[in-house]
Amino acid sequence: MSDTKGARKKLVEVKNLKMHFPIRTGLLRRVTGAVKAVDDVSFDIFEGETLGLVGESGCGKSTCGRAVLRLYEPTAGSIILDGEEIAHAPFDTLRRLRPKMQMVFQDPQASLNPRMTVASIIGEPLSEHSKMSSKDRLARIYELMDAVGLNRDFANRYPHEFSGGQRQRIGIARALALNPKFIVCDEPIAALDVSIQAQVVNLLEDLQDRLGLTYLFISHDLSMVRHIADRVVVMYLGKVAEIGPRDGLYDDPLHPYTRALLSAVPEPDPASHDTANRTILQGDVPSPANPPKGCNFSTRCPVAMPICHQVDPTMREVKPGRVVACHLYTETTNETAVHAAEPAGA
Amino acid sequence: MTDTAPSQPQAPVAEFESYRAPRNQWWDVWDQFKTHKGALFGLGFFIFILLFVFVGPLIWTMDAQYIDIRARNAGPSLAHPLGTDQLGRDTLARMMAGGQTSIAVGLTAMLLALVLGTLIGVLAGYFRKIDGLLMRTTDLFLALPLLPLLLVIIMLYRDNLRAAFGPEGGIFVLIVVVIGATSWMQTARVVRGDVLAIKEREFVLAAKSIGTPSHRMITRHLLPNVMSPIMVSATLGIANAIITESALSFLGLGFPSDFPTWGRLLFDATDWLTQNPERVIWPGLAISLTVLSVNYIGDGLRDALDPRIRGR
Numbered sequence: 001m002s003d004t005k006g007a008r009k010k011l012v013e014v015k016n017l018k019m020h021f022p023i024r025t026g027l028l029r030r031v032t033g034a035v036k037a038v039d040d041v042s043f044d045i046f047e048g049e050t051l052g053l054v055g056e057s058g059c060g061k062s063t064c065g066r067a068v069l070r071l072y073e074p075t076a077g078s079i080i081l082d083g084e085e086i087a088h089a090p091f092d093t094l095r096r097l098r099p100k101m102q103m104v105f106q107d108p109q110a111s112l113n114p115r116m117t118v119a120s121i122i123g124e125p126l127s128e129h130s131k132m133s134s135k136d137r138l139a140r141i142y143e144l145m146d147a148v149g150l151n152r153d154f155a156n157r158y159p160h161e162f163s164g165g166q167r168q169r170i171g172i173a174r175a176l177a178l179n180p181k182f183i184v185c186d187e188p189i190a191a192l193d194v195s196i197q198a199q200v201v202n203l204l205e206d207l208q209d210r211l212g213l214t215y216l217f218i219s220h221d222l223s224m225v226r227h228i229a230d231r232v233v234v235m236y237l238g239k240v241a242e243i244g245p246r247d248g249l250y251d252d253p254l255h256p257y258t259r260a261l262l263s264a265v266p267e268p269d270p271a272s273h274d275t276a277n278r279t280i281l282q283g284d285v286p287s288p289a290n291p292p293k294g295c296n297f298s299t300r301c302p303v304a305m306p307i308c309h310q311v312d313p314t315m316r317e318v319k320p321g322r323v324v325a326c327h328l329y330t331e332t333t334n335e336t337a338v339h340a341a342e343p344a345g346a
Numbered sequence: 347m348t349d350t351a352p353s354q355p356q357a358p359v360a361e362f363e364s365y366r367a368p369r370n371q372w373w374d375v376w377d378q379f380k381t382h383k384g385a386l387f388g389l390g391f392f393i394f395i396l397l398f399v400f401v402g403p404l405i406w407t408m409d410a411q412y413i414d415i416r417a418r419n420a421g422p423s424l425a426h427p428l429g430t431d432q433l434g435r436d437t438l439a440r441m442m443a444g445g446q447t448s449i450a451v452g453l454t455a456m457l458l459a460l461v462l463g464t465l466i467g468v469l470a471g472y473f474r475k476i477d478g479l480l481m482r483t484t485d486l487f488l489a490l491p492l493l494p495l496l497l498v499i500i501m502l503y504r505d506n507l508r509a510a511f512g513p514e515g516g517i518f519v520l521i522v523v524v525i526g527a528t529s530w531m532q533t534a535r536v537v538r539g540d541v542l543a544i545k546e547r548e549f550v551l552a553a554k555s556i557g558t559p560s561h562r563m564i565t566r567h568l569l570p571n572v573m574s575p576i577m578v579s580a581t582l583g584i585a586n587a588i589i590t591e592s593a594l595s596f597l598g599l600g601f602p603s604d605f606p607t608w609g610r611l612l613f614d615a616t617d618w619l620t621q622n623p624e625r626v627i628w629p630g631l632a633i634s635l636t637v638l639s640v641n642y643i644g645d646g647l648r649d650a651l652d653p654r655i656r657g658r
Contacts, residue, residue, distance in 0.1 A: 066551070069555055071551055071555055091559075094557065095557035098555065098557035102555060103552065103555045105548045105551070105552060106548075107548055110548040110549065111548035111549050111551075113549040113553075113567055113570075115570040115653060116566075117371065124558075124566075125556045128556050128557060128558055128562075129556075129557070158654070160653065160654045174552070
């Protein structure tokens with residue numbers, strides 16, 4: 001997969017994106033610090049691919065996805081969508097670009113207005129961005145409902161009358177209404193039960209094949225990301241730990257955090273489940289308002305070295321397509337350092 | 347499939363005609379409203395009151411101001427079905443004329459308070475920058491003692507407004523503005539609270555990701571979802587306005603003494619409570635039942651406007 005990427009067009013380029021939320025304290029509400037939800041994140045998304053974004057709860061995945069769509073005002077950095085800079089674009093420019101980028105939300109219950117019918121929910125982007133007659137709009141709404149597998153008779157119903165999976169289909173139909181190129185799927189399956197998860201993911205894959213969509217697929221379900229993603233970004237505490245093509249990353253994780261994360265994936269086979277050599281991380285995730293000095297992962301890393309507590313590692317491409325932010329792979333250390341450092345532990 | 351409809355021939359038109367076209371949701375609201383017995387009864391009674399006060403004078407043509415001193419303090423009779431007052435004026439005619447004023451004051455003052463309260467509540471909840479200013483203004487108005495304020499305003503402006511709008515018109519404008527401007531605060535607070543909660547919901551974020559501008563965000567997503575507290579405020583507001591007007595008239599500060607309103611009728615009748623107790627009962631009953639019916643209508647409307655309750 002990584003061989004072909006040089007030839008492909010970058011649809012989204014995120015460079016040094018920072019999303020800090022100010023912490024205000026005291027009587028005067030002065031800014032005394034910031035929650036660094038997304039701190040210096042860079043990645044590219046190629047046209048037609050699915051980029052998986054994984055990490056544990058609270059690591060900034062969703063914030064990152066929302067910031068990429070400019071649903072938040074990013075603190076710093078640049079986001080280029082299809083050749084246009086959107087990180088600091090004014091409202092009008094952004095409104096013109098909105099049809100190209102859409103979002104599918106985590107909680108299908110909360111992401112649909114309870115007072116609107118399905119037809120008006122799916123039709124909202126259309127009435128906002130096109131001057132269709134109401135007849136054309138209705139035709140397009142029915143077409144979208146067909147595309148996501150919803151019965152046309154549901155058009156007059158309200159969101160509370162649907163099951164979780166159907167609601168998520170409504171959310172997907174709304175995202176598709178304007179023929180977007182890029183869709184951010186913010187944990188679209190986390191609120192659904194397992195049988196429905198498969199349906200929704202298959203629907204997303206099917207739509208990608210038919211419409212040539214590009215996805216940023218945010219999830220904490222590593223097996224699902226392995227199923228759907230072409231490349232994977234691993235985030236930890238607001239920073240990117242590792243980026244790599246799916247197969248390479250799952251077969252041979254480079255970053256110690258990726259290794260720990262992957263070893264936590266449940267194993268369906270009981271025999272290998274019991275014998276699995278798991279890396280169990282000690283301690284809690286540090287607060288994003290007060291990240292540790294040096295590498296963010298140094299406090300929990302099983303192979304941390306002295307330098308990890310001092311210097312923040314930079315992103316380095318250690319193998320073709322494999323980018324990792326870890327001191328184990330800087331030129332001063334070599335592969336053997338991985339094992340040499342192990343007993344030293346934090 | 348990715349193309350929008352214009353590129354497609356007529357085929358889908360014929361196809362989707364077999365499906366039920368999206369129905370105007372006000373029909374669903376009416377269907378649900380009809381199932382609420384109290385609301386239907388309230389609506390029926392409110393229509394009856396409206397007919398009584400606005401169409402009634404066309405049928406019962408006796409002048410509310412006509413003084414027939416020989417028939418004073420009379421009990422119910424064919425000539426005066428509800429009796430007469432101490433000057434021999436027909437109580438039925440005065441109830442009709444008084445109801446026109448009381449209901450007009452109630453409805454307009456409620457509308458004014460509702461528009462003010464909703465506007466301030468939505469602006470304060472949605473735009474963080476002006477939140478502090480607007481809510482402190484609201485607190486300021488809440489802290490004002492209502493009755494003394496009303497007395498002062500009426501003393502100060504009564505004559506100017508009388509000159510501008512005529513004696514009755516001037517007082518009407520004054521009372522409506524005064525009641526409206528002093529009763530929007532509860533609505534504003536409740537609406538602001540609800541807007542603050544709703545604007546953090548994901549469907550607002552979804553609308554933002556579509557590029558919906560603020561004014562359509564408010565009209566399409568926020569207002570329909572704060573409809574319930576607004577409806578409750580509205581129905582309570584009518585009751586409150588009628589009662590405040592009655593209180594003002596009762597204190598002799600409302601309309602001129604010969605101009606009937608339900609509150610004024612009540613005020614006049616208290617002096618004759620022992621002699622003619624029924625004269626207190628008629629306006630009192632009219633006020634209470636109107637307020638009650640409006641409350642029931644509001645209750646039914648609130649349920650009918652919520653799609654989650656609808657169809658249950």
